[in-house]
Amino acid sequence: MAYYYGLDIGGTKIELAVFNEKLEKLHSERVPTPQTSYEDWLSSVETLVRGADQKFDTQGTVGLGIPGFVNASTGLAEIANIKVAHGKPILTDLSARLGREVRAENDANCFALSEAWDESNQQFSTVLGLIIGTGFGGGLVFDGKVHSGSIGMAGEVGHTQLNYHALKLLGWDKAPIYKCGCGNEACLDTYMSGRGFELLYNDLVSENGEKVDAKTIISRFYAGDEKTVKFVEMHIELMAICIGNLVTILDPDMIVFGGGLSNFDHIYDALPKALPKYLLRNAKVPTFRKAIHGDSGGVRGAAALFLK
Numbered sequence: 001m002a003y004y005y006g007l008d009i010g011g012t013k014i015e016l017a018v019f020n021e022k023l024e025k026l027h028s029e030r031v032p033t034p035q036t037s038y039e040d041w042l043s044s045v046e047t048l049v050r051g052a053d054q055k056f057d058t059q060g061t062v063g064l065g066i067p068g069f070v071n072a073s074t075g076l077a078e079i080a081n082i083k084v085a086h087g088k089p090i091l092t093d094l095s096a097r098l099g100r101e102v103r104a105e106n107d108a109n110c111f112a113l114s115e116a117w118d119e120s121n122q123q124f125s126t127v128l129g130l131i132i133g134t135g136f137g138g139g140l141v142f143d144g145k146v147h148s149g150s151i152g153m154a155g156e157v158g159h160t161q162l163n164y165h166a167l168k169l170l171g172w173d174k175a176p177i178y179k180c181g182c183g184n185e186a187c188l189d190t191y192m193s194g195r196g197f198e199l200l201y202n203d204l205v206s207e208n209g210e211k212v213d214a215k216t217i218i219s220r221f222y223a224g225d226e227k228t229v230k231f232v233e234m235h236i237e238l239m240a241i242c243i244g245n246l247v248t249i250l251d252p253d254m255i256v257f258g259g260g261l262s263n264f265d266h267i268y269d270a271l272p273k274a275l276p277k278y279l280l281r282n283a284k285v286p287t288f289r290k291a292i293h294g295d296s297g298g299v300r301g302a303a304a305l306f307l308k
């Protein structure tokens with residue numbers, strides 16, 4: 001029996017999970033991410049992996065899901081929110097310690113991979129995973145393999161910008177233009193994410209400086225609040241515009257949503273209806289699905305980096 005280890009490397013915790021070849025989870029554990037030194041960080045990963053080796057009396061494959069990427073041309077990790085490992089050759093160093101190949105992928109790519117490998121989704125060869133949570137992230141899977149790009153940075157959909165139709169919808173110079181964490185302005189990250197959904201609502205609908213969260217917006221929508229219904233319709237249109245461009249480029253079989261806003265079921269009904277207007281005439285509207293594996297997506301996708 002083969003064992004696949006997936007590690008979800010976060011800013012505050014590292015989770016390791018062990019899977020079999022059917023991607024059934026056999027074991028998992030988590031430890032806090034060391035903030036003290038790179039050596040300590042390497043040791044914690046090593047300890048988790050060795051522990052799993054011992055538990056299953058094996059040497060499992062090691063895949064990492066990271067909040068960034070390992071630059072394929074320099075070999076250095078670009079993971080700004082894990083300071084001790086940022087800019088370090090994590091794959092070379094971990095391989096040397098563990099005596100086996102170690103692979104890493106961006107966590108949004110791991111999310112897409114995890115969903116693409118689910119039994120119910122395996123008929124879809126081109127899978128686009130979109131995370132609509134704190135940010136707006138994306139990952140692309142072709143035939144069970146992640147498309148990482150030239151240096152490993154593919155899929156950064158959140159840092160593409162509002163286009164003509166989006167600005168028109170938002171009222172041209174009345175459109176709220178947000179500054180993005182990446183330094184640019186009008187990045188989709190600040191409009192398509194759950195956070196963007198709240199930002200826009202509070203700027204366009206809320207009165208007297210009231211700040212409401214996505215949950216409240218959604219319950220007002222289901223209660224039939226007129227202004228909120230109008231806002232949600234507008235936001236669906238904005239999603240259709242932005243996702244329409246991705247569909248035109250990629251022609252995916254399936255788009256799978258993860259992150260907090262993916263639980264807003266109305267999207268799965270409204271978005272496919274709004275989309276055709278922004279596609280080429282003969283284009284196919286992809287199947288839209290909600291993530292099946294949710295929070296396990298990171299470890300599961302990281303483990304799947306070694307599946308064939």
Ligand SMILES: [Zn+2]
Binds near residue numbers: 187
């Ligand atoms: Zn940006």
